[in-house]
Amino acid sequence: xKSKLFSVFLALTxxxxxxxxxxxxxxxxxxxxxxxxxxxxxxxxxxxxxxxKVTGPDDLxxxxxxxxxxxxxxxxxxxFRIQFTTDDYPIGLHTMYAIGYTSDGTALYSREYTANFVxxxxxxxxxxxxxxxxxxILLIAILLAVVVPAIVTxxxxxxxxxxxxxxxxxxxxxxxxxxxxxxxVHLWGMNLGLSRYDRCPYCGKWxxxxxxxxxxxxxxxxxxLAWAQAEAPQVSEEDRLRKEIEDSKxx
Ligand SMILES: [Zn+2]
Numbered sequence: 482x483k484s485k486l487f488s489v490f491l492a493l494t495x496x497x498x499x500x501x502x503x504x505x506x507x508x509x510x511x512x513x514x515x516x517x518x519x520x521x522x523x524x525x526x527x528x529x530x531x532x533x534k535v536t537g538p539d540d541l542x543x544x545x546x547x548x549x550x551x552x553x554x555x556x557x558x559x560x561f562r563i564q565f566t567t568d569d570y571p572i573g574l575h576t577m578y579a580i581g582y583t584s585d586g587t588a589l590y591s592r593e594y595t596a597n598f599v600x601x602x603x604x605x606x607x608x609x610x611x612x613x614x615x616x617x618i619l620l621i622a623i624l625l626a627v628v629v630p631a632i633v634t635x636x637x638x639x640x641x642x643x644x645x646x647x648x649x650x651x652x653x654x655x656x657x658x659x660x661x662x663x664x665x666v667h668l669w670g671m672n673l674g675l676s677r678y679d680r681c682p683y684c685g686k687w688x689x690x691x692x693x694x695x696x697x698x699x700x701x702x703x704x705x706l707a708w709a710q711a712e713a714p715q716v717s718e719e720d721r722l723r724k725e726i727e728d729s730k731x732x
Pocket of ligand 1: 683
């Protein structure tokens with residue numbers, strides 16, 4: 482009984498040892514696969530021009546690069562690198578690895594990479610499958626941000642007494658170059674650096690408006706009254722009544 486337990490224990494220990502050595506197996510050189518031009522799905526499908534690059538110990542002298550156990554080339558100086566085109570190989574799974582040799586002749590192995598080489602058409606198809614939804618989302622966003630507000634606000638003109646203090650919000654305010662009235666810039670206004678292409682809610686015209694400081698905006702509010710007064714000279718109540726009577730004579 483005791484000896485049986487001991488043998489089970491021995492077997493278990495042996496298993497553990499085997500597993501740990503498998504995990505501890507170190508690769509003497511590091512192989513990296515990088516895309517130079519082409520397509521990579523991120524899940525192992527690749528197409529186009531790729532590079533295999535190896536880094537290793539200082540005394541690494543030579544590196545052989547392999548695809549499916551066939552040497553495709555070697556590099557004898559750092560950076561140990563080789564380029565290949567997936568189109569030169571049949572479509573399907575391929576295994577890539579490298580073997581390096583140090584100055585004393587020791588062979589060092591890299592880990593293996595497996596990738597699925599796809600056709601150029603498939604690569605493009607997959608790329609458009611990604612691009613098309615992104616482009617449509619962008620288009621919808623532009624539509625919502627620019628076109629919809631333009632239609633909704635078309636012809637709509639806000640009434641606000643001249644000289645009245647307004648709230649400009651965190652986006653700030655601008656001064657309409659056409660009617661000189663200050664207004665809070667809109668969410669839909671198109672950003673052009675420090676300026677925006679926005680619609681004045683008082684005269685309804687679109688123009689490039691610069692976001693101004695609050696002091697400037699307050700001054701513009703006050704100036705509204707001055708503008709209005711300059712355009713329509715003040716008429717006394719008496720004059721106004723007299724004019725009304727005179728006008729009524731001709732009716
Ligand atoms: Zn205006």
